[in-house]
Amino acid sequence: MAVTETTGTFVGTSVKRKEDATLLTGRATYVDNMTLPGTVTMAVVRSPYAHARIKSVNLDAARAAEGVVAAFSGTDLADDWKGSLPCAWPVTEDIKMPPHYPLAAEEARHQGDGVAVVIAESRALAKDAAELVEVEYEPLDAVVDVEKALEDGAPLVHSDLGTNECYVWKNETDDFQAALDAADVVVTRRYFQPRLIPNAIEPRAVIAQVGPSDEVTIWSATQVPHILRFALQIVLGIPESKIRVIAPDVGGGFGSKLNVYAEEALAVALARRLGRPVKWTEERAENYVATIHGRDVVHELTFAATKDGTITAVKSDAKCAMGAYLQLVTPGIPLLGAWLYTGPYAIPNYSVTFTGVFTHATPTDAYRGAGRPEATYVLERTIEALAQELGMDSLELRRKNFYTEFPATMSSGLTLDSGDYHASLDRLLELLDLDAIRADQESRRGRGDAKQIGVGFSTYNEMCGLAPSRILGAVRYAVGGWDSATIRFQPLGSVQVVTGTSPHGQSHETTWAQIVADQLGVDVDDVEVLHGDTAVSQLGMDTYGSRSLAVGGVALWHASQKIIGKARDVVAHQLEVSAGDLEFEGGTFSVKGSPDRAMSIQAVAFQAHAAHNLPDGMEPGLEATAVYDPPNFSWPAGAHAAVVEVDTETGDTRLVRYVAVDDVGTPVNPMVIDGQVHGGITQGIAAALYEEGAYDEDGNLLTTTMATYLVPSAAELPSYETDRTETESPTNPLGVKGVGETGTIAAAPAVINAVLDALSHLGVTDIQMPATPERVWRAIQEAKP
């Protein structure tokens, strides 16, 4: 294993963030903070029913209301759409992909489905008038349970399809069944992972401005300005070359803004019709029904093993809710976890089946981790069950099956780049003091205390840094996984970096500057990072899937080398030496053996712009673009432990400690990494203990506010103990891996395993997420003999 050392001046250090001054003083440019002259505001009328026929939409009263500019039904706008809101991931050849237009015209298919819009002179007037829209609905039967939706006679989400089954995707190794048949021990467990609502604190928001020749400028609270640009051409028929998408300051996303939404297309279509800028800002209540959800998966997971604890096969069968429509990558979310059902374990035989299922609920799509938390949860829960079945310590079972040689090609077909799984677990146990926890547990049990403690583990790896374009093509993803960087020296020596990534909290303005400053030997404060505007950053695939550093960050390295190469040629020409005789260190080129013959890179930049004395045929300027397509995903890994205290009388569970050791390759900014890990862990803990997007049987969302959905506050959570082991990725020159989702992937099973450990002496063996006081209390009662 190669343990990297900090080599650069800035990379590896906790440079404080360039982003902060703006955000801390109230000068951020979130979309809702902006208003253009003449702006009108859009309000969307949404279906209160999960499933209903739209019999009529009467807009007369709304149109007559004060300040109303226009109002439209889905039928009124039907001709504005040249294509459906796009789904970019048709995972199988025979996948069913029903069209999805920005407003429903005939049938509403989930609570919150848009059926009409009102445009008025102000936010308040638009909202007033929206209440005057009279929609006559014929309520129809709905189904929100993923298994019931597959039963014969279930209400159909898209009746013309004749089924709610969207697709079946399968990947299985040749000898899987034989391995299963030959096993000494087979353990099967069933799990339901409920819906999660991403809850970026900034709701979505859009402003669209359209010129007389269809020149579109759209400001959107999006993670994906480049994807939105080409999606708008698909939906509206306006060529991408006329579309400028700006993602200004964006207040968190977690996958929920990795999408192309009805309101974005509506705002452009209406701005085009009305000749005025159209603005829409989502209310939180809308966010809960009209922005994508995550998870909602029923799993059956099987491990086959020998008596000595060698896991020989794994089988996963999952029913995955799509919701009512396919959003941008809805069907592909399970696939992002498909290669993780062996986890960090060298399991030679593998079978994974996903069934995508339409339900009368908000569409699902990417929520932090996207497919990987689902896989890791069932794996790390079931390995505990297998350990129990084998009468073996679960950490010993994990260690016995860890991959130890890298790169390692998994039975699922992809190759792990690097790792040292034992090292992370070793470090975790050093920090944890398991003996003391077990002693405390024993004495509490001995005394019969009401408050019991438990410790739970999760050892994970994950697949991120999306993604090698060829692999994406092979799994039928519609576009590539590369990213771009442009580095531009200005004549007087300052540096502009244009990135194709689109940060919304991830600190790229700081960390990208660190990478470039080290490569070019300039100060981090002399590097400005530009992003989030397709007029500035033409080439990009945006920010999601923990891809930004492992793809866009590596593109910075490649662009830097191009800059250095050109600068070297300029210096060689001007100093009349061969390029090979030049050294470049600390931002200065010097002639080997004659250090007084030197030029700073800033001086080269000036010379390159002045162009008075360049080699024949060289273009003026010092600027380079690199587009980087990664050869592999990046594969972070780690070991996490949760310690919980459970009140066995009330079921109340408190997280006492959370210890995380992650290996995310070479660290660029440890402070930022820790921040990503803290946030990721919190969303995993939230899933384990608090959050659930729950529907009633009729498809009414029951958790409609942050207070009922239970986004945790500081008061529910402890401070975290985090550390790292460092195994550089051999697939890129920076040695980096992604970090944005590790915590979310690892945390939920660690916490639930801890709750079950706390209650194991009471005979409790299963509990469904979230482990609410009621569920814990019931589990204790039901386990009583």
Add this chain to the structure above:
Amino acid sequence: MRPVALTVNGVRRELSLEPRELLVYVLRERLGLTGTNVGCDTSSCGACTVLVNGESVKSCTVLGVQADGLEITTIEGLASNGELHAVQQAFHDHHALQCGYCTPGMVLAAVSLIESGEATDRDTIREGLEGNLCRCTGYHNIVEAVAAAAGVS
């Protein structure tokens, strides 16, 4: 419309407001103080927190007309003479913000908590910030920042 006079960041403002206008929209739309963010419209998230006569208040729970005669401090008014307030500086030093959307409200809630003397240890800081939600940081670094600004070791 009702006449209302309030002092915002030290400046007296005289406005004519609809009775239904929430203070947060008065600040954002009438006065152009967009540093105060709206996160939930339902007083759950605390993104809209401002100081009213020195105490933290969720400005989506107050009508503009109720602010008549009161002194409001928003995030724009917290730094003085180009120097960040100690809580703003601590948030920067401890990486207590990522996307920044909850930050103005979180900072003002923390200012109020510290000035009230209730930020005595990390537990009281966590309890005191219960009304302000952050989705990025997991609160760890927010608690560290507030502890530092409060002089809690």
